[in-house]
Amino acid sequence: MAPLLIRERWVRELTGISLSDSELTFSRGRLRFRNRGELLFTHDGLSGPCAIDLAGDLAETCVRNEGETELIFRPDAAKDASAWRSVIDGWRVKEGRRQLRTVLGWTFPRALADAFCLLADCGDEKLCELPSAVRDRLASVLGGVSLTAYGSGPIERAMAMKGGIRLKEIDPATLESRLVHGLYFAGEIMDLTGPCGGYNIQWALSSGRLAGSSAAG
Ligand SMILES: Cc1cc2nc3c(=O)[nH]c(=O)nc-3n(C[C@H](O)[C@H](O)[C@H](O)COP(=O)(O)OP(=O)(O)OC[C@H]3O[C@@H](n4cnc5c(N)ncnc54)[C@H](O)[C@@H]3O)c2cc1C
Known part of the structure; x- marks a missing residue:
């Protein structure tokens, strides 16, 4: 059980940021792992209980030998895309004259808010000017963005491991x-x-x- 190594550069650029209740999901066919909890961005991926537990789950299966694995990262485990769409619409009513990036920065650390804006190709607009399609796009990113895990490790940073005695x-x-x-x-x-x-x-x-x-x- 070690930190997840993540391919996407924007994740690795957020080193040191932590989230208190995120969710990571792996699903393929009938195989599904979902972990929720604290998440820490590191220079090579994701750590913290949410990521380390998922790494342990993946190591239990043949998935570990497959090279790259797609995960879905939800920064707030309690909110899917439709919940975020309601939140953004609420901001639009209450904070319409403010920049989207500013208001998103009240919810997430600023660098992470900027990363979400980049992924949704928005940010500098005033909330009252934000077209519906852009609100949908941002809600979709916040509700679950795809990440590529290419393994876990190194073993020196593992939190726990299984020994060889059956x-x-x-x-x-x-x-x-x-x-x-x-x-x-x-x-x-x-x-x-x-x-x-x-x-x-x-x-x-x-x-x-x-x-x-x-x-x-
Ligand atoms: C950074 C970190 C944070 C963790 N946080 C948590 C947590 O919050 N909650 C939790 O439940 N678990 C946590 N763990 C996991 C937990 O600490 C381990 O599962 C637990 O300590 C394992 O105990 P152990 O006695 O089996 O092995 P170890 O604690 O590794 O003890 C093995 C001992 O054997 C010694 N040894 C090795 N080889 C030899 C040898 N040849 N001759 C003599 N002695 C030898 C080692 O020096 C070591 O002292 C964490 C682990 C790490 C690394």
């Missing part, structure tokens, strides 16, 4: 190896991870205690 080779009551008597396992050496949010450290502590007390007899 769970079926371990007695869950004692964490003793079923293959080698007297050998006990704890933490990441086992083929198991949880999402960000304390599950991995909890697993390390709990499994360490169980393995230790089992070994002590």
